[in-house]
Amino acid sequence: MNVRLQYDLEFLAGIYFEDRLQMNRYSVSMSLLTKTKDGASTNAALERVKAFVHGAMDSTIFINQANTESAEFLQMAGCDVTTLPEEPVDQIVGMMLYYKLNAITEGRMIITGLDLCSTLGDSVWYQHDEDDVAGPFADEGWWHQPNMRHDSIEPEPMPDNVVKVTTTIDWHELELDWPEDMVTVAGNDTVVYANFPRNEK
Secondary structure, eight states: OOOEEEEEEEEEEEEEETTEEEEEEEEEEEEEEEOOSOHHHHHHHHHHHHHHIIIIITTOEEEETTOHHHHHHHHHTTOOEEEESSOOOHHHHHHHHHHHHHHHHTTSEEEEEEEEEETTTTTOOEEEETTSOOGGGGSOSGGGSSSSOOOOOOOOOOOTTSOOOOOOOOTTTTTOOOGGGEEEOTTSSOEEEOOOOOOOO
16 A cells, blocks of 8 residues: 655755855655555665755755856865756755655655755745656756766766775665665575666666
Protein backbone atom coordinates (compact mmCIF):
# COMPACT_ATOMS: atom_id res chain seq x y z
CA MET A 1 0.00 0.00 0.00
CA ASN A 2 1.29 3.46 -0.89
CA VAL A 3 1.62 5.76 2.10
CA ARG A 4 1.33 9.56 1.95
CA LEU A 5 3.73 11.50 4.16
CA GLN A 6 4.66 15.09 4.88
CA TYR A 7 8.17 16.09 5.85
CA ASP A 8 9.37 19.60 6.74
CA LEU A 9 12.91 20.87 7.11
CA GLU A 10 15.01 24.04 7.18
CA PHE A 11 18.49 24.95 6.02
CA LEU A 12 20.75 27.99 5.83
CA ALA A 13 22.43 28.90 2.54
CA GLY A 14 23.83 31.87 0.67
CA ILE A 15 22.78 33.46 -2.61
CA TYR A 16 25.13 35.28 -4.96
CA PHE A 17 22.97 37.73 -6.88
CA GLU A 18 23.82 41.00 -8.60
CA ASP A 19 27.44 40.76 -7.38
CA ARG A 20 26.30 40.52 -3.78
CA LEU A 21 26.49 37.61 -1.36
CA GLN A 22 23.70 37.28 1.21
CA MET A 23 22.76 34.54 3.66
CA ASN A 24 19.24 33.17 3.59
CA ARG A 25 17.20 30.75 5.71
CA TYR A 26 14.95 28.37 3.77
CA SER A 27 11.91 26.41 4.94
CA VAL A 28 10.77 23.41 2.89
CA SER A 29 7.58 21.37 3.18
CA MET A 30 7.30 18.20 1.10
CA SER A 31 4.42 15.87 0.30
CA LEU A 32 5.78 12.34 -0.20
CA LEU A 33 4.32 9.12 -1.58
CA THR A 34 5.97 5.76 -0.90
CA LYS A 35 6.17 3.52 -3.99
CA THR A 36 7.54 0.29 -2.52
CA LYS A 37 6.42 -2.22 0.11
CA ASP A 38 10.03 -2.57 1.23
CA GLY A 39 10.44 -0.54 4.43
CA ALA A 40 14.25 -0.50 4.09
CA SER A 41 14.00 1.18 0.68
CA THR A 42 11.49 3.72 2.00
CA ASN A 43 13.78 4.55 4.92
CA ALA A 44 16.81 4.83 2.63
CA ALA A 45 14.90 7.16 0.29
CA LEU A 46 13.93 9.52 3.12
CA GLU A 47 17.46 9.42 4.54
CA ARG A 48 18.82 10.34 1.09
CA VAL A 49 16.53 13.38 1.04
CA LYS A 50 17.75 14.44 4.48
CA ALA A 51 21.39 13.76 3.59
CA PHE A 52 21.21 15.87 0.44
CA VAL A 53 19.50 18.83 2.08
CA HIS A 54 21.54 18.84 5.29
CA GLY A 55 24.78 17.63 3.70
CA ALA A 56 24.83 19.46 0.36
CA MET A 57 22.43 22.39 0.63
CA ASP A 58 23.21 23.54 4.17
CA SER A 59 25.80 26.37 3.97
CA THR A 60 26.09 26.19 0.18
CA ILE A 61 26.01 29.29 -2.03
CA PHE A 62 23.42 29.35 -4.82
CA ILE A 63 24.62 31.05 -8.00
CA ASN A 64 23.56 31.28 -11.66
CA GLN A 65 25.69 28.78 -13.60
CA ALA A 66 26.19 31.44 -16.30
CA ASN A 67 28.24 33.38 -13.74
CA THR A 68 31.17 31.00 -14.24
CA GLU A 69 33.96 33.29 -13.10
CA SER A 70 32.33 34.14 -9.78
CA ALA A 71 31.35 30.51 -9.15
CA GLU A 72 34.91 29.32 -9.71
CA PHE A 73 36.27 32.13 -7.53
CA LEU A 74 33.93 31.16 -4.68
CA GLN A 75 35.00 27.53 -5.00
CA MET A 76 38.68 28.48 -4.94
CA ALA A 77 37.98 30.53 -1.79
CA GLY A 78 36.76 27.35 -0.13
CA CYS A 79 33.01 27.92 -0.47
CA ASP A 80 30.59 25.15 -1.35
CA VAL A 81 28.77 26.23 -4.52
CA THR A 82 25.46 25.13 -6.04
CA THR A 83 24.97 26.24 -9.64
CA LEU A 84 21.48 26.90 -10.99
CA PRO A 85 20.24 27.43 -14.57
CA GLU A 86 18.87 30.88 -13.65
CA GLU A 87 19.30 33.48 -10.91
CA PRO A 88 18.94 31.96 -7.39
CA VAL A 89 15.47 33.26 -6.54
CA ASP A 90 13.23 31.16 -4.29
CA GLN A 91 11.15 29.76 -7.16
CA ILE A 92 14.27 28.39 -8.90
CA VAL A 93 15.71 26.93 -5.68
CA GLY A 94 12.39 25.20 -5.00
CA MET A 95 12.17 23.77 -8.52
CA MET A 96 15.74 22.49 -8.28
CA LEU A 97 14.97 20.69 -5.01
CA TYR A 98 11.80 19.17 -6.48
CA TYR A 99 13.69 17.61 -9.41
CA LYS A 100 16.87 16.70 -7.55
CA LEU A 101 15.13 15.02 -4.62
CA ASN A 102 12.93 13.01 -6.99
CA ALA A 103 16.09 11.95 -8.84
CA ILE A 104 17.90 10.71 -5.73
CA THR A 105 14.93 8.71 -4.45
CA GLU A 106 14.93 6.84 -7.82
CA GLY A 107 11.23 6.00 -7.76
CA ARG A 108 11.25 4.37 -4.29
CA MET A 109 9.51 7.48 -2.98
CA ILE A 110 7.95 10.33 -4.98
CA ILE A 111 7.98 13.96 -3.92
CA THR A 112 4.50 14.83 -5.19
CA GLY A 113 4.71 18.44 -4.04
CA LEU A 114 7.38 20.73 -2.63
CA ASP A 115 6.76 24.16 -1.09
CA LEU A 116 9.60 26.55 -0.27
CA CYS A 117 9.92 29.96 1.32
CA SER A 118 12.84 31.99 2.67
CA THR A 119 13.62 34.90 4.92
CA LEU A 120 14.86 37.08 2.04
CA GLY A 121 11.79 36.10 0.04
CA ASP A 122 9.56 37.68 2.69
CA SER A 123 8.25 34.21 3.69
CA VAL A 124 6.19 33.89 0.49
CA TRP A 125 5.68 30.17 -0.26
CA TYR A 126 6.41 28.87 -3.77
CA GLN A 127 4.68 25.61 -4.65
CA HIS A 128 5.89 22.96 -7.08
CA ASP A 129 4.39 19.69 -8.30
CA GLU A 130 4.34 17.35 -11.30
CA ASP A 131 1.85 19.53 -13.20
CA ASP A 132 4.24 22.49 -13.32
CA VAL A 133 6.23 23.31 -16.45
CA ALA A 134 9.86 22.23 -15.94
CA GLY A 135 11.20 25.41 -17.56
CA PRO A 136 15.00 25.59 -17.31
CA PHE A 137 15.07 22.24 -15.48
CA ALA A 138 13.84 20.40 -18.58
CA ASP A 139 17.45 20.48 -19.79
CA GLU A 140 19.82 17.77 -18.64
CA GLY A 141 21.84 18.75 -15.59
CA TRP A 142 23.03 17.56 -12.20
CA TRP A 143 19.47 18.09 -10.89
CA HIS A 144 18.42 14.93 -12.79
CA GLN A 145 21.30 12.80 -11.46
CA PRO A 146 20.65 10.39 -8.53
CA ASN A 147 23.77 11.40 -6.61
CA MET A 148 25.02 14.13 -4.26
CA ARG A 149 26.39 16.36 -7.03
CA HIS A 150 25.05 19.92 -6.99
CA ASP A 151 27.15 21.97 -9.39
CA SER A 152 27.99 22.11 -13.08
CA ILE A 153 31.57 23.30 -12.64
CA GLU A 154 33.99 21.07 -14.51
CA PRO A 155 37.24 20.46 -12.61
CA GLU A 156 40.48 21.76 -14.06
CA PRO A 157 42.56 19.05 -15.81
CA MET A 158 45.26 17.76 -13.46
CA PRO A 159 48.89 17.19 -14.51
CA ASP A 160 49.94 13.54 -14.77
CA ASN A 161 52.21 13.84 -11.71
CA VAL A 162 49.38 15.08 -9.44
CA VAL A 163 47.15 12.63 -7.58
CA LYS A 164 43.48 13.44 -8.04
CA VAL A 165 41.49 13.47 -4.81
CA THR A 166 37.76 12.82 -5.19
CA THR A 167 35.63 14.88 -2.82
CA THR A 168 32.20 13.80 -4.06
CA ILE A 169 30.39 11.67 -1.49
CA ASP A 170 28.35 8.75 -2.81
CA TRP A 171 25.48 6.80 -1.27
CA HIS A 172 27.73 3.84 -0.45
CA GLU A 173 29.88 6.01 1.83
CA LEU A 174 26.73 7.25 3.58
CA GLU A 175 25.43 3.66 3.88
CA LEU A 176 22.37 4.62 1.83
CA ASP A 177 22.59 2.07 -0.97
CA TRP A 178 19.36 0.32 -1.90
CA PRO A 179 18.89 -3.06 -0.14
CA GLU A 180 19.36 -5.06 -3.37
CA ASP A 181 22.76 -3.40 -3.89
CA MET A 182 24.02 -5.08 -0.71
CA VAL A 183 24.75 -8.79 -0.39
CA THR A 184 25.09 -10.38 3.06
CA VAL A 185 27.70 -13.14 3.23
CA ALA A 186 26.10 -16.29 4.69
CA GLY A 187 27.46 -17.42 8.03
CA ASN A 188 28.76 -14.12 9.34
CA ASP A 189 27.82 -10.47 9.73
CA THR A 190 29.94 -9.15 6.84
CA VAL A 191 28.09 -7.06 4.28
CA VAL A 192 29.56 -6.85 0.79
CA TYR A 193 28.50 -3.89 -1.35
CA ALA A 194 27.97 -4.91 -4.95
CA ASN A 195 28.30 -1.26 -6.04
CA PHE A 196 27.45 -1.92 -9.70
CA PRO A 197 27.72 1.20 -11.88
CA ARG A 198 24.36 2.75 -12.75
CA ASN A 199 23.38 3.66 -16.27
CA GLU A 200 22.51 7.35 -15.91
CA LYS A 201 21.70 7.90 -19.57
